[in-house]
Amino acid sequence: MERTLTCRCILLLSCMQLLKAHNDFFTSIGQMTDLLYTEKDLVTSLKDYIRAEESKLERVKWWADKLDSLSAVATQDPEGFLGHPVNAFKLMKRLNTEWADLESLVLSDTTDGFISNLTIQRQNFPSDDDQTGAAKALMRLQDTYQLDTDTISTGQLAGLSSVTPTHLTLTVDDCYDLGKVAYSEADYYHTELWMAQALKQLDQGETSSTVDAVAILDYLSYSVYQQGRLRRALDFTKQLLELDPTHQRANGNLKYFEYQLSKQTKVEGSEDEEQQKQRKESQGRHDDYLPERNKYEKLCRNEGIRMTPRRQSRLFCRYYDNGRHPRFVIGPVKQEDEWDRPHIVRYHDVVSEKEMEKVKELAKPRVSVRLFSPAHPKEI
């Protein structure tokens, strides 16, 4: 349990640190918590709108049903119907007064309360940058923990699923959006991964009202082409043209890829094996390799230096009073060795739950986490 939590802590930090935000607003989990409550209030407001609209629609339907059956009878024998002076008077009144009342009812605005609530709250909403930041954070987690897209998309993150009460899954749209964020950063490695995931979920029967296979295949073929895999790019383009034979760019690309491929085949025939191997290795993950990052990611994956049983046996727990410090003489704190060289210790039960809540509350408005991005990797 202890280890799972440590793991989770790191995940959280990685996640939060990577959320670029305007004025660093969404850098703390506390502020994101506030957004959850804002969202809850908006749902209440939305339900008020739904109730108002339903009752309005109920009244309109009552009128429509009444008029519908009346019209059906009246038009069977219009002259006979209008021969009755009460019917004639009621027709005059309906047309002159009641249809106007109905018009006012139909035009009455039930959206007002909800829309003004939303407009006010939206001032505190995350921006496009925040959303892009969150997308990039997800992709960095993916690299760090070497997770495949399926694992992330179904939310089955090891060490998290057991402690997080509910996790959401990514829809086709979400995967497509992640792919587009990567694409806009010219990160064709992640573009391919997420577009492929989107396509897979579509093939598995998931539906989307905004994304179709044609759009996904378009991104896919371009991103694998950019990674130098011409034959794969050609395959995706052919798949796309099967779905939409008139797709202009795909038709253009088809010819281009075929031409490039025929040229490449000639070159491959003449180059030696060493060259081919080198060329293939240069493909793959986005080109931002840094030795520090490699170490850090390995550490996160628990692939760092392992403790030997011999060294492990020299790690102990003890009560600690900080050299008979007056505050700890009566109530010393629990100290546990975590590591030997360098010496790392963990203290247990130093502050109470209540004190922690207070610290978080005081910290919330002041939190400003420094950003970690490929541009300044040493700032972590």
Add this chain to the structure above:
Amino acid sequence: MERTLTCRCILLLSCMQLLKAHNDFFTSIGQMTDLLYTEKDLVTSLKDYIRAEESKLERVKWWADKLDSLSAVATQDPEGFLGHPVNAFKLMKRLNTEWADLESLVLSDTTDGFISNLTIQRQNFPSDDDQTGAAKALMRLQDTYQLDTDTISTGQLAGLSSVTPTHLTLTVDDCYDLGKVAYSEADYYHTELWMAQALKQLDQGETSSTVDAVAILDYLSYSVYQQGRLRRALDFTKQLLELDPTHQRANGNLKYFEYQLSKQTKVEGSEDEEQQKQRKESQGRHDDYLPERNKYEKLCRNEGIRMTPRRQSRLFCRYYDNGRHPRFVIGPVKQEDEWDRPHIVRYHDVVSEKEMEKVKELAKPRVSVRLFSPAHPKEI
């Protein structure tokens, strides 16, 4: 059957002639028939709007339900929930993109088609004058055929109920509107009748969203006061104050009526019987007495000069060829004596149903019935 139809014909004519219309538009039953079909089209258009609005509301509800259950779970343990990076990403995306999409959906206009249809059709709708005209026509029919308000309100007009496929009934609102039309014409006799009918229907359990007993009693007390029945006016005012003790005008009237009544009691003590009888007779129907109208109304009610059996026995039926007119030699027409002095005959089967339809069709755009109103009673 023949007589019922004659009766109906007169009713119809009376009704139609009395519909004052802008440009004499609604003077013909043919044009009113067109309005019935217009109304039927509008109902279809209204139902399209209802369907569109229902499907929009369905989508909003789906979203609200989804967010509602999500919020409920997320706010149980916000930090745990946001600790999952997929949850954090989805929150960012929801707030930055999806709520805006929902807003567009909520603000999308489903009323457009129906409202523009209504706006176009309304150019041909009857006006306030037409509605007032129809109301006055009803009240004139009431006088002519000496019908009580209950008979009209339930639509049980003798000789009509059997031939009119469907007749509507007057609601509390309709009766109240009729009363108000009479009131605006300073016709306190009909004001009283129709306000009393409205009150009766309210007492019988009918409900109205726009009219209440207080408003009706206000009109009632004033209209009987105007007809000189002070004691009755006082009764209505007291009834009103029982329902609304703070009603300002009623409180003022109460004092005024009581003062007037005490004064009148003194006068009555001193005036002779003849004067009292005269004063009472001057009350009642609106003061537009005309000998011609009296005769015409009696005739309508079949209270005119009656045929004696002796004279009746001299009325015959025969075939008539208009003095061997070439058109009628082979097919003479059926002629029936209706009256002796002056000699009135009725011809049967002169034109076919099809020919009559054609005549009506040709006449429709040209019909302009001269108005019959108390101002020019001789124009009929």
